[in-house]
Amino acid sequence: MTSQDSASKSQSTLPKTVVLVGLMGAGKTSVGRRLAEMFDSRFVDADKEIEQAAGCSIADFFDRFGEEEFRRGEERVIARLLRDPPCILATGGGAFMSGDTRREIKDHGLSVWLKADLDVLFERVARRSDRPLLLTENPRATLEAIMEQRYPVYAEADLTIDSYRGPIEQTVDRVHQKLLEYFTGAEGAVS
Numbered sequence: 001m002t003s004q005d006s007a008s009k010s011q012s013t014l015p016k017t018v019v020l021v022g023l024m025g026a027g028k029t030s031v032g033r034r035l036a037e038m039f040d041s042r043f044v045d046a047d048k049e050i051e052q053a054a055g056c057s058i059a060d061f062f063d064r065f066g067e068e069e070f071r072r073g074e075e076r077v078i079a080r081l082l083r084d085p086p087c088i089l090a091t092g093g094g095a096f097m098s099g100d101t102r103r104e105i106k107d108h109g110l111s112v113w114l115k116a117d118l119d120v121l122f123e124r125v126a127r128r129s130d131r132p133l134l135l136t137e138n139p140r141a142t143l144e145a146i147m148e149q150r151y152p153v154y155a156e157a158d159l160t161i162d163s164y165r166g167p168i169e170q171t172v173d174r175v176h177q178k179l180l181e182y183f184t185g186a187e188g189a190v191s
Contacts, residue, residue, distance in 0.1 A: 016109050016110055017084075023143070024121070025124035046091045050070075079101070111159070114163040118143065122139075
Protein backbone atom coordinates (compact mmCIF):
# COMPACT_ATOMS: atom_id res chain seq x y z
CA MET A 1 0.00 0.00 0.00
CA THR A 2 1.42 3.35 -0.98
CA SER A 3 0.88 6.52 0.99
CA GLN A 4 -1.62 7.63 -1.65
CA ASP A 5 -3.58 4.36 -1.37
CA SER A 6 -3.75 4.74 2.36
CA ALA A 7 -4.74 8.40 2.53
CA SER A 8 -8.23 7.38 3.57
CA LYS A 9 -6.94 5.00 6.26
CA SER A 10 -8.24 5.81 9.73
CA GLN A 11 -6.10 7.68 12.21
CA SER A 12 -3.12 5.56 13.22
CA THR A 13 -2.97 4.02 16.65
CA LEU A 14 0.73 4.89 16.72
CA PRO A 15 1.80 7.88 18.81
CA LYS A 16 4.68 8.56 16.39
CA THR A 17 6.10 7.26 13.15
CA VAL A 18 8.02 4.00 13.42
CA VAL A 19 11.04 4.17 11.12
CA LEU A 20 12.52 0.83 10.05
CA VAL A 21 16.24 1.01 9.34
CA GLY A 22 18.79 -1.60 8.32
CA LEU A 23 20.65 -3.01 5.38
CA MET A 24 19.05 -4.08 2.13
CA GLY A 25 17.51 -7.49 2.68
CA ALA A 26 16.83 -7.01 6.40
CA GLY A 27 13.08 -7.16 5.75
CA LYS A 28 12.08 -3.53 6.25
CA THR A 29 9.37 -3.54 3.58
CA SER A 30 7.95 -6.98 4.38
CA VAL A 31 7.95 -6.34 8.12
CA GLY A 32 6.68 -2.79 7.66
CA ARG A 33 3.64 -3.80 5.61
CA ARG A 34 2.58 -6.35 8.23
CA LEU A 35 3.20 -3.98 11.14
CA ALA A 36 1.08 -1.31 9.50
CA GLU A 37 -1.82 -3.75 9.35
CA MET A 38 -1.33 -4.73 13.01
CA PHE A 39 -1.36 -1.08 14.10
CA ASP A 40 -4.13 -0.06 11.69
CA SER A 41 -1.70 2.43 10.23
CA ARG A 42 -0.32 3.47 6.86
CA PHE A 43 2.76 1.80 5.45
CA VAL A 44 5.12 4.09 3.53
CA ASP A 45 8.18 2.93 1.63
CA ALA A 46 10.64 5.84 1.46
CA ASP A 47 12.27 4.42 -1.67
CA LYS A 48 8.93 4.39 -3.51
CA GLU A 49 8.28 7.96 -2.37
CA ILE A 50 11.73 8.98 -3.65
CA GLU A 51 11.07 7.30 -7.00
CA GLN A 52 7.77 9.12 -7.27
CA ALA A 53 9.37 12.48 -6.42
CA ALA A 54 12.23 11.87 -8.88
CA GLY A 55 10.09 10.43 -11.65
CA CYS A 56 12.45 7.48 -12.14
CA SER A 57 13.72 4.33 -10.43
CA ILE A 58 16.42 4.54 -7.78
CA ALA A 59 18.80 2.63 -10.06
CA ASP A 60 18.19 5.18 -12.84
CA PHE A 61 18.62 8.05 -10.38
CA PHE A 62 21.99 6.61 -9.25
CA ASP A 63 23.08 6.25 -12.89
CA ARG A 64 22.06 9.78 -13.86
CA PHE A 65 22.93 11.81 -10.77
CA GLY A 66 25.07 9.65 -8.48
CA GLU A 67 24.74 8.53 -4.89
CA GLU A 68 25.46 11.92 -3.32
CA GLU A 69 22.53 13.61 -5.06
CA PHE A 70 20.31 10.63 -4.27
CA ARG A 71 21.15 10.94 -0.56
CA ARG A 72 20.23 14.65 -0.57
CA GLY A 73 16.86 13.87 -2.08
CA GLU A 74 16.39 10.99 0.34
CA GLU A 75 16.96 13.34 3.30
CA ARG A 76 14.31 15.76 2.02
CA VAL A 77 11.72 13.05 1.37
CA ILE A 78 12.20 11.39 4.77
CA ALA A 79 12.02 14.75 6.58
CA ARG A 80 8.71 15.43 4.80
CA LEU A 81 7.32 11.97 5.61
CA LEU A 82 8.20 12.35 9.30
CA ARG A 83 5.92 15.40 9.49
CA ASP A 84 2.93 13.48 8.13
CA PRO A 85 0.58 11.63 10.52
CA PRO A 86 2.24 8.64 12.25
CA CYS A 87 2.88 5.61 10.07
CA ILE A 88 5.25 2.70 9.58
CA LEU A 89 8.09 4.01 7.39
CA ALA A 90 10.60 1.71 5.70
CA THR A 91 13.79 3.51 4.71
CA GLY A 92 16.53 2.61 2.27
CA GLY A 93 19.67 1.00 3.66
CA GLY A 94 21.75 4.18 3.53
CA ALA A 95 19.17 6.63 4.85
CA PHE A 96 20.13 6.31 8.53
CA MET A 97 23.77 7.09 7.70
CA SER A 98 22.85 10.76 7.32
CA GLY A 99 23.28 12.67 10.58
CA ASP A 100 20.49 15.03 9.51
CA THR A 101 18.13 12.12 8.89
CA ARG A 102 19.02 10.49 12.24
CA ARG A 103 18.22 13.79 14.01
CA GLU A 104 14.92 14.12 12.15
CA ILE A 105 13.98 10.57 13.10
CA LYS A 106 14.98 11.17 16.74
CA ASP A 107 12.87 14.35 16.83
CA HIS A 108 9.80 13.03 15.00
CA GLY A 109 9.84 9.23 15.10
CA LEU A 110 11.09 6.02 16.66
CA SER A 111 13.88 4.13 14.89
CA VAL A 112 13.88 0.34 14.79
CA TRP A 113 16.96 -1.44 13.41
CA LEU A 114 16.21 -4.76 11.75
CA LYS A 115 19.56 -6.45 12.22
CA ALA A 116 20.54 -9.50 10.18
CA ASP A 117 23.79 -11.37 9.66
CA LEU A 118 25.68 -11.43 6.37
CA ASP A 119 24.47 -14.89 5.28
CA VAL A 120 20.81 -13.97 5.76
CA LEU A 121 21.20 -10.63 4.00
CA PHE A 122 23.10 -12.03 1.05
CA GLU A 123 20.64 -14.87 0.59
CA ARG A 124 17.81 -12.33 0.42
CA VAL A 125 19.46 -9.73 -1.84
CA ALA A 126 20.91 -12.30 -4.24
CA ARG A 127 17.35 -12.87 -5.52
CA ARG A 128 17.09 -9.30 -6.85
CA SER A 129 19.07 -7.37 -9.44
CA ASP A 130 17.93 -3.84 -8.54
CA ARG A 131 20.51 -3.05 -5.87
CA PRO A 132 22.80 -0.35 -7.33
CA LEU A 133 25.40 -0.65 -4.58
CA LEU A 134 25.81 -4.39 -5.24
CA LEU A 135 26.50 -4.13 -8.97
CA THR A 136 30.13 -5.07 -8.33
CA GLU A 137 32.47 -7.94 -9.16
CA ASN A 138 31.97 -9.46 -5.70
CA PRO A 139 28.57 -8.42 -4.31
CA ARG A 140 28.97 -10.48 -1.11
CA ALA A 141 32.24 -8.75 -0.24
CA THR A 142 30.64 -5.39 -1.08
CA LEU A 143 27.68 -6.17 1.19
CA GLU A 144 30.07 -7.17 3.98
CA ALA A 145 32.02 -3.90 3.62
CA ILE A 146 28.78 -1.89 3.70
CA MET A 147 27.71 -3.85 6.78
CA GLU A 148 30.97 -3.06 8.61
CA GLN A 149 30.56 0.63 7.83
CA ARG A 150 26.86 0.92 8.69
CA TYR A 151 26.27 -1.38 11.66
CA PRO A 152 27.93 0.95 14.20
CA VAL A 153 25.61 3.76 13.02
CA TYR A 154 22.51 1.53 12.93
CA ALA A 155 23.31 0.68 16.56
CA GLU A 156 22.18 4.24 17.41
CA ALA A 157 18.57 3.22 16.64
CA ASP A 158 16.07 3.39 19.49
CA LEU A 159 15.29 -0.34 19.26
CA THR A 160 17.15 -3.29 17.71
CA ILE A 161 15.38 -6.45 16.55
CA ASP A 162 17.15 -9.42 15.01
CA SER A 163 15.87 -10.48 11.59
CA TYR A 164 16.65 -14.18 11.28
CA ARG A 165 16.28 -16.70 8.50
CA GLY A 166 12.79 -18.16 8.56
CA PRO A 167 9.21 -16.94 8.37
CA ILE A 168 8.97 -13.15 8.32
CA GLU A 169 6.06 -13.39 10.77
CA GLN A 170 8.54 -14.26 13.53
CA THR A 171 10.38 -10.99 13.02
CA VAL A 172 7.09 -9.11 12.71
CA ASP A 173 5.91 -10.55 16.02
CA ARG A 174 9.16 -9.57 17.76
CA VAL A 175 8.98 -6.01 16.43
CA HIS A 176 5.28 -5.71 17.28
CA GLN A 177 5.85 -6.88 20.85
CA LYS A 178 8.81 -4.51 21.33
CA LEU A 179 6.81 -1.58 20.01
CA LEU A 180 3.87 -2.35 22.29
CA GLU A 181 6.23 -2.52 25.26
CA TYR A 182 7.97 0.70 24.25
CA PHE A 183 4.84 2.73 23.58
CA THR A 184 2.88 1.52 26.59
CA GLY A 185 5.86 2.05 28.87
CA ALA A 186 7.18 5.27 27.37
CA GLU A 187 4.20 7.15 26.02
CA GLY A 188 0.95 5.61 27.16
CA ALA A 189 -1.29 2.94 25.76
CA VAL A 190 -1.37 1.91 22.17
CA SER A 191 -4.60 0.28 21.11
